[in-house]
Amino acid sequence: MVQRPLSPAMRRFVDDELLRAPLLFDQLLDGTLDHTRKSLPTMAPLQRATTGELMQAMLSQRRRLGDYFMRSLQEQVDAELQNQPRHGATASTAPRRMSLALVDEEVVAMDVELSHIIEAIKSNAEYELRELQTYISALVGDMDVSVDHNPFRAETYARATWAAAQALPLSRGHQLAFMRSAGPALAQLLRTAYAASSSRLDAMGIEPAAHRTVILPSGTRRGSRSNEVTFSPDLHSIRDTMPGPIDAPLSYEGQGRQPGGSAASTPAFRPAGGSTAAAPGTPREHWTEIARTTSSRVDRQSIELVSRLFDAMLTDERVPEDVRMIISRLHGPAMRLALRDSSLLDRDKHPLWRFINRMVFECEMAPDPSDPERRQLLKTALGTAEQLVAEPEQNNALYRWALDRFESYLHKRLTRRLAAAASQIGALQKLEDKLLSGRTDAHSSFHGMLDVEALDTVPADLMEHSAPISRAETPTDTWLDGLRPGDWVRMFLQGRWVQARLLWPGERGEVFLFGDGASDTTWAVRRGALLAMHAARLAKSLKERSIVGSAAARVQEQMASAAA
Template structure:
């Protein structure tokens, strides 16, 4: 059911929720039936007949719906990825799934169900997250520990639809009408779960906050949008001493503050201002909950080198494209596209990155070219990882090349790829869900976006019911098939061109690029300054 390594308190919570799952399914089924019946008078003859068939099947297979739903929940809990799994040719799956237009239509419906649950039960979901975090001892709520999140239930709902002996079109109609009922049922279920945990004496965790000098906590208002970046912070953030705080003498950690012989002496006030600004930026970056713990440790190790650089090169505080900030962004991005903590691939890569960080930290006079060099080394290391992944998938790429040729030369696609490619035989998708046949039906912007993609690029994709970070291993010589690799596991997907463009048009596929940590930190510093002012 669940991995034995999870805490006993969370295990008990999982077992209790599974016992209550059949009641949840009954509520969802009742809500779905009501919605389908109310829609009958407004439907055209053909959709009305399909809805009537669906209502009859639900009534005849109600117990099976509950059984499929609960079994899916248990399977998802048991199949959570093992972070200790290693990459390599032997670890690659024997069967390669082909993601085509029919598969994408399923992902679209699952994603809509997830978003409906999140928007309907937003408050209840956040409250339950604080309790489940407390069950595992994460009192800062560094990550979501709720095993029954919206995605888990949305996938279970799709699994339940398979209990109905109808076509794929009927299954999609069921999903569309069951999603609102699921959202309402989960809203009540999440609230009830929080109440039970609170009655049991569980103290909810608190979202991680930054304690300000005044003792006030950091506001959780949406980030303000700033047109400029670090220059606004430097020009607008007043030294804390001007805000009425007694900072005493600044502690520069034994750093040599004497400027270079060729540079004019900087006033002490300017040095203090630079130190305070840089410290505020690093504090804000380290408080970012999206930053992995191992990356945050390396980032904190860089702060002393960054301070020495800023004291000699104050312009770094005005330019978010400075090599120092670009290296920090690349370091954080590397952590995002590696397997989870505990994986051998992650440990090996971060050992290399740690060596770069230690080299920078030990440099008595760090300069921009040194950070530029470190960024290039990190980039080359990523290219080596990509080359190894391609080598491990060489057999899959060769088979896909042959399949692509057959797909483009025949109107009838083969059902298997040399016995290794498992392509599900899917029924017809409703016409209103998929674009019409023919190249002209593809969204021009989505097709242009796809044509601009290159091997090695990272994508944020919703594939087979979940969000993944995927790297393009092979784009297809004819542009019909794309081989993508999961960042967190050895899993790969062969995705058809029309599936890629449809996902992009539905905003379920986008380019994943390094985000600017310092830009986000600058916004937090500005917001804090405005609040204190």
């Protein structure tokens, strides 16, 4: 994996921030104690007594809490600096490993509190975080501020605070109360700390990346997000309103040529029906000439529309570079197909566009470029694309075969992962049966410390462990019961967002097994935990986005701008 070298200036910045972190934690603990002390008069007698236990532990274990905080902060920052790829993918160079994490309602309660703290920090320090991001981008040489290179993000401090909470020799309820009291103090402290960091970098002579005007070589800038839309225009309508003359040069040169590269001309060929088309590898200029000289206006418009669609997809910043290379290989075949079959403009139905959308989505679910599964996925997709390029006869049946071949690979990949988790699934089914028969000894570690209202968005049955509670059907239940093996879900687990695939739903709907998209980690999640996450907006289904639809919207916007 290609990584951006850590500059000496960036190393000095990180070391300086870590040296200041113990003082920040001391201030955090003082602020937490002050917040807790002010809350005592509003508490019931029992809650006041348990809160007193928490305050006493915070004072007596102050050094221990600080050590846990600093150890977590150091580990997170080191991991960030060692594993961050050049283009900011959330990847790790560590080998894939198989593990199983059990997630119950107690874990979700802490994740809910973590999410609240993270949102509070981002809300209070929104401007300061954005300003600091521009300075740190300058330190690492990312003049476009394309990703967030700040190793001291809100999530980092929130997880370090949770690590400190776990140092308390008390129940989970006490630890959760500590997190709730620490949240407001941490948000205010970090707002000041982020502003001070920017000031120190400015005093060092660092010029923020966002304040510069940088002229980069053609094709190196990533596309803007301004064209992300929630609708997708009809391709037939766009083609029919597209001007007949094709004079404007496009940013990408067509099949076989990357931005800034070169392409070798190959002879044109004549498809059935008499229209002249270009063979694979033909430069974009040749397609433009063909579009000008063909007798059919519809053919000219179709050629131009397909070219613009591919240009838009190849400049879409959501599409990774290795995926763009495969999409570019399909440019030429798609141009040839456009002269044969108008159904290519059926955006939601045609197998070519469905193949592209599916490939992009699956690569988003496996974001690590060094992951063997992702490399095999791309190898399969590229092999399929090369076969499409080599076919002299372009038709719908060919692309249906390509889509079926890719779907078959994805099905086999899911089957392999299920086979690898077979022993876990067997054990979890037995656990589910015990849970529903009441033969488990699962007890909450909150020990009555917390009232339900303190959990805010968490449902009232969050603390119940021994048996499922009968309830009326809710939208959350409908969402959970609608999940099927193979569906992707975005969840907030253990202080971070993950993309997880449902591998196995328990036969009785109480335990669900999910697999991480970026590793072999698996999570066994109880129904109540999933309901709590979904109610707190910490879990949602991921649907395949239409990259082609977004490209169509960009083309339509460009045409409207040109006509204005």
